[in-house]
Amino acid sequence: MGQKVGCARVSSLDQNLDRQLELLQAAGASQVYKEKISGSTRHRPQLEEVLRYLRKGDQLIVTSMDRLARSLVDLHTIVEDLVGRGVSVRFLREGQTYSAKADPIAKLMLGLMGSVAEFERSIIKERQAEGIARAKARGVYKGRAKVLTDSQVALARQWVDDGVPKAEVARRLGIGRTTLYKYFRGEAGES
Known part of the structure; x- marks a missing residue:
């Protein structure tokens, strides 16, 4: 057996990886x-780096399917590529491991579990949008804070x-060019 390699992801800089790291290390990720x-x-x-790094006999360990991919198509593509190269993929939350020895039931489970994860994400997005709409109606939600003053x-x-x-102007202000263009068009800071 090759190496056990973990892959942890959070969606934003202010989120914490600690819990995933604990689970991956407990599962044997070196x-x-x-x-x-x-x-x-x-x-x-x-x-991209971990996918290049993995070799035949290695195992990729991920805490959950939604930490590896955000769409069912991407999930299938990544898992099929790795399994085809002789790398097994283990999802801790779902309790599933996929390898070259995977039977048709395992492939069906990958599709079902991936679909459930995708559905959960869409429900969360819908609830978030509803909450923002309610907050806007109450005058509480003002959108993202402005980056630049007038x-x-x-x-x-x-x-x-x-x-x-414009690239130099953006650099001087410590913002991206896209943000600068939004300010010039009058779109920045709107909810």
Whole structure:
């Protein structure tokens, strides 16, 4: 048997990986790849790295299917790729392990469990949207706080008028270009 490698992910920088790390280490993971990024994001550097790292005979351990992928298609693609390369995939919460020896029932379970996880995510998103709508109706929810003050936006416009490239303006203000463009279009800070 090869290495047991863990993969932990939380969706945002303010979330904590500690519980996942404990579970992965208790399951025997000798190495853990950690990621603080949304699972819906296509580009996930740590996931890409762990997928390149794994070799035949290794086992990838993940605390839950939704920590590995955010869609059923992505889940199937990743698991099928790994199993095809001789890497087994173990999901702790679901109590499932998939390997080259997986029978048709195991494949069916992967689809069912992945579908349930996807359904749970959609319910959570729906509840979140309803909560935001109720908060907006009460005047409580104001959306994301503004990153720039009005005077900073005026300064940014002045720099652009003076010929400073927008990428440089964004760098000076410590924001991304997309955020700068939103301010110029008047979209930033709206709920």
